[in-house]
Amino acid sequence: MIDTEASRTAVLVCQGRAVANGRLGVGRFSDPLAVELLTAGERELVDRVRAGDIPKGVGARIEYELLSGTAELLAARTAVIDDAVRESANPQLVILGAGLDSRAWRMPELAGVTVYEVDHPASQxxxxxxxxxxxxxxxxxxVPxxxxxxTLGASLTAAGHDATRPTTWIWEGVVTYLTPAEIADTxxxxxxxxxxGSRLIVTYTTPNLVHRYGRRAMELLLSVTGRANPMAREPQRSSWTPEGLAALLTERGLTPTSDxxxxxxxxxxxxVGKRERFLAAGRIVVADRV
Ligand SMILES: C[S@@+](CC[C@H](N)C(=O)[O-])C[C@H]1O[C@@H](n2cnc3c(N)ncnc32)[C@H](O)[C@@H]1O
Structure with a gap:
């Protein structure tokens, strides 16, 4: 990320939740706040995808497909993460790289829970x-x-986080943009x-060549057709095998309980979606401090 600019991928995934709300995973996923956190310009594409209004030009079609796939991915991962948060029912929740996450406003289970939204200062x-x-x-x-x-620990201490009480941590859609060293330190x-009793929930990208080159091709087409590329300033910096990430977590006393x-x-x-290729490279691991 560039120091002074807010994350564009945070807007893209918020647009994805806005597209999915009331249309995908109904009864399992819902995010009515997502659309409210978008500008009028950002809502235009959301409306187009929700209407199934497939555009003709190459660039516009790529934008449409990117957001349609993002909506399927976001409905799926949001619902599964929400379940894992409810199940842990801890008194503190830290959302790492929160972007436009709406859990603190939309999940009734978080009433009275101390929630720390950690994010890059510009995005926050x-x-x-x-x-x-x-x-x-x-x-x-x-917590910027x-x-x-x-230093995450010092910032959380200053904000009042209590390390002696159990915490649920969400790290959703972030580690792919960080280096392996930044991930290990965090x-x-x-x-x-x-x-x-603490729980860490992480989404991550696996080393998948089809996904990697598919994303590059999509970015190239957006750029040659003069469209905005939300991933331009946020390159993928790491991918993990389930075994590699499990080892990193286990070495630090966090035991993966599902992946x-x-x-x-x-x-x-x-x-129920049509764009499985958007989902194929991503995983969610839940690790508990037992
Ligand atoms: C794709 S967004 C995901 C946002 C949110 N977790 C969600 O799923 O809606 C990526 C997020 O990672 C954050 N991020 C990326 N690099 C970061 C860094 N070096 N420090 C802090 N946050 C970072 C961005 O600010 C952004 O909010």
Whole structure:
């Protein structure tokens, strides 16, 4: 990410949730706030995809397909993560790289829970501006952190996080944009602050050549057709095998209790879609401090 600019992929995934709301995984997934956190311009494409209005030009078609696939992926992963958060029912929730995540506002189970939204300062500023005067029943704290520069533990301590009480941690759609060293350092901090009963939920990308080159081709087509590329400033910096990530977590005392791919997540969330290739490379691991 560029230091002063908010994440564009955070907007893309919010658009994905806005497309999916009420249409995918109904009864399992819902995010009515997503559309409210978008600008009028960002909503135009959301409306087009929701209407099934397939555009003709190559660039516009790529944008349409990217958002359609993102919507399927987001409905699936959001529902599965929400379940894992409910199941852990811890008194503290830390959302790492929160972007335009709406859990603190839409999940009634988080009423009274202390929620720390950690994000890059520029992305967090954009979210706070877009939230306006909205309030939540959660005890919400914003914690600006750049994983590549700042110390997560010190920032959380300053914000009031209590490492002696169990915490649920969500790291959704973020590690792919971080280097392996940034990920290892962050997991070390998370583990140190995870009292027994804590849970870490991470989505990650596996080394999948079809996905990697498919994404590159999509980005190239967006750029040659003069369309905005939401991934332009946020390159993929790491991918993990399930075994590799499990070793990293286990070495730090976090024991993986489930690790499923996004196709299985979509099935669990009853998301019936047509764009399985968007899901194929992603996984969700849940690791517990026992
Ligand atoms: C694809 S968005 C995901 C947002 C959110 N978790 C969701 O699923 O809606 C990626 C997020 O990672 C954050 N991020 C990327 N690199 C970061 C860094 N070095 N430090 C802090 N946050 C970072 C961005 O600010 C952005 O909010």
């Amino acid at each position: 500023a954009l979210k706070r501006e877009r939230l306006g005067a909205r309030t939540t029943e959660a005890d919400l704290h914003f 952190v750049d994983f590549g520069k700042d 997991v070390t901090e998370v583990a140190k602050r995870s009292a027994p 499923i791919d996004m196709v299985a997540a979509a099935a669990a969330a009853e998301v």
